[in-house]
Every structure is written in structure tokens, then in C-alpha cells.
Amino acid sequence: MIPKRPPTSFSQRHWRHALWVGLFVATGFGLFLSSWRRALGPWFPAIQTIHEWGGIIYALALLGWSARFYPWPAPVGRTQPAFTRWALFFLVLLCVSGVALFIGPSWTRSIATVVHGASAAGLVIWVLTHLLTHRPTPLSRATPSSRRRALHWILATVATAPFVIALPNLLMMLSGRIFQQGRTQGALPGFVPYTVIDGYPQFTPQTWRLWVDSPVKRTYRLDELQHMPPTSRRLNFECVTGWAVNGVQVEGIDLLHFLESVGWQPEHTPWVLFFSGDGVYTESLSAEQIHQYQPLLVYAMDGQPLAASQGYPLRLLVPGMYGYKSLKWLVRIAFSPHDQLGYWEQRGYPQNAYWGSYHGF
Numbered sequence: 001m002i003p004k005r006p007p008t009s010f011s012q013r014h015w016r017h018a019l020w021v022g023l024f025v026a027t028g029f030g031l032f033l034s035s036w037r038r039a040l041g042p043w044f045p046a047i048q049t050i051h052e053w054g055g056i057i058y059a060l061a062l063l064g065w066s067a068r069f070y071p072w073p074a075p076v077g078r079t080q081p082a083f084t085r086w087a088l089f090f091l092v093l094l095c096v097s098g099v100a101l102f103i104g105p106s107w108t109r110s111i112a113t114v115v116h117g118a119s120a121a122g123l124v125i126w127v128l129t130h131l132l133t134h135r136p137t138p139l140s141r142a143t144p145s146s147r148r149r150a151l152h153w154i155l156a157t158v159a160t161a162p163f164v165i166a167l168p169n170l171l172m173m174l175s176g177r178i179f180q181q182g183r184t185q186g187a188l189p190g191f192v193p194y195t196v197i198d199g200y201p202q203f204t205p206q207t208w209r210l211w212v213d214s215p216v217k218r219t220y221r222l223d224e225l226q227h228m229p230p231t232s233r234r235l236n237f238e239c240v241t242g243w244a245v246n247g248v249q250v251e252g253i254d255l256l257h258f259l260e261s262v263g264w265q266p267e268h269t270p271w272v273l274f275f276s277g278d279g280v281y282t283e284s285l286s287a288e289q290i291h292q293y294q295p296l297l298v299y300a301m302d303g304q305p306l307a308a309s310q311g312y313p314l315r316l317l318v319p320g321m322y323g324y325k326s327l328k329w330l331v332r333i334a335f336s337p338h339d340q341l342g343y344w345e346q347r348g349y350p351q352n353a354y355w356g357s358y359h360g361f
């Protein structure tokens, strides 16, 4: 017979859970909030790894050792068991949707993204309610209850701050386009317009030019590009974070055609570099990728000019690759004998971003 370990105390078990949940909430905000992502910079992939592996370890602990090592704290005093079980419910949802973020086709992953975000919000609300209403363990050595209550309020305030900042993002993700005006600036349904700067660059046909570092011609106006032979394609758009929009009609010009017309010499400079008018975002494609994926320079989606938030007046669109390849507000194209990693690629995402290439770890 297996000798029985002495049972862990309520407070020990309670704090084990509190530390884990705190780790997920903190690292989760780091991944979800663009301001935090920017602040993390090169630490982004490390935080992501911690979040993911932590989740796996915690999920296994919940499943495998739940009876012994990791029992959910039994209700004590006035804590309501039904309320406590909600935390477990959210944690299970988070684990399941977390796994689903890495597997399956884009539609399961877009559902998983929404479920993960919504259950994370549920868990945070649970934590806040817990901190503010939870009757502390009946410890004989308990600190005076006013001090204890003050501590709970402080913790709750600290935990709420990022949640409040994240809420608009979350609602946008859940609704697709709740804030039609202002925040998403006319984005098409289902798209979550991203920007790594504050707001979206505003161009007009007068203020916008495409600069090409080529021997043939250096700048292009929008109407010049729109007079080139157009290409139209119906394709699926997929962000690496899981959301996807299927069957988008895009209109523009064929990138390879355009590059050939400006005298690109892929034998000498096989890498094509793309620069955004936001001044920060960059991308790159190799000659091989351009031949294989047939990217487009797009000026219209679903029959309308691009929205300001979606790259007006011109964006790159790489069919079959994750959305981060599809650089918005394209203003400059350059050529190089070597690769230069793009914005998200410097932060750990693959340069060859074909769908399925990214597994998180």
C-alpha cells in the first residue's frame, strides 16, 4: 500500500493556486495588450513560453494530481462552494481553449481565441470578486481584519488595472467590430486591425507615395498603380493569434509582376524588404517565397478601398501566410542580398510564415 502523505493545509493549497493563477494573469496580459507587448520587446517569446508551459504544467497538476497533491481548496467558513467551482470551470476552459489555440484548422483556432479571451476575463472577474468578498481562513494568528481587508483591496486594484486596459481589445475581439468608428476605422467584419504604433497612419492620395529602390523608377502614385493590370483573388486571411476571415475578395496588382517591371534582379538581391508608413513595421520575402505564394499589392478588399485601419492606401497581402506578413500602409520596397527579419520575426515568429508553421514553442 502506498503510504499516505500528510494532507497539505488549506492555506498551502490556496497559495499554490494563487501563485499559478497570478503567473497566468500577468504573462497573459503581457501577450494580449499591445502596449505590454511593445514594452516586452525581445522578452516577448520568453513570456509566451512561460505562459504556455506554465499552462501545460498547471493543467497536468489539476488533472493528474488533483486528488492528492493539488486538491482544490475545500470551502471554509462562508466561502460558497458554487462560487469556488466557477474558478475551476474557467481554468478548465482556459486549458482546453489554450490547447485548441495550437491545433486544428483556422476556424477551431478562431473559436479558441475567443473562448480563451472570454474565459480569461471570467477568471479575472472571479479573482477580483474572490479578493473582495472572500472571508479569510480562520487563522488564530490572523492579522487584524481591517489590515487584511485593505490588503485585499490593494491586490484587487492592482489586478484590475490591466484588465480595464484590456477590456476594449477584448470586446473588439469578441464582437469583431463593436467600435466600428474610431477604434477600428471602418475595418471589414471579422478583422481585428492591429497596429504597433499609437493609432493608424492617415494617408491621402496626395500625401502617399510608394518608394521603390530600383534602377527603373523611384516613386509611384496611387493612381499609377491602379492603372496597372489588376489582379483579383478570393482568399482566406489568418492571424497567428487564431482569428481568421474566410473568403475575402482582394484586389490589387501582382507583386512579382510589379517587381519585374521595376527591374528586380533576384539573382543578385533575392530578398525583398517592405517598409510601413507607420515608421516601425517591416517585413521581408525571398524570391522563392514570392514565386511560391504569389503575394499581391492590395488597394481594395471586398470591393472597397482599404480602410485607414487596414492599410490605406496600399498593403502587402501574402496568401497562405499568417497575417503578420501582410504589411499595412506600404510606403517603401527595397532589395537586399540578405534577409532582414520583420517586426514580429524579431520577436520570435517564423520568417517563413506559412500557415501551420507556428506552434508557439
Ligand SMILES: Nc1nc2c(c(=O)[nH]1)N[C@H]1C(S)=C(S)[C@@H](COP(=O)(O)O)O[C@H]1N2
Pocket: 191, 192, 193, 194, 195, 196, 197, 238, 239, 240, 276, 278, 281, 309, 310, 322, 323, 324, 325, 326, 327, 328, 329
Ligand atoms: N504596418 C503594420 N502592418 C501590419 C500589422 C501592424 O501592426 N502594422 N499587423 C499585422 C498583423 S499581426 C495582422 S494579423 C494583420 C491584420 O490585418 P488587419 O488590420 O486587416 O486586420 O496586419 C499585419 N500588418
Ligand SMILES: [Mo]
Pocket: 194, 238, 239, 240, 241, 322, 323, 324
Ligand atoms: Mo496577426
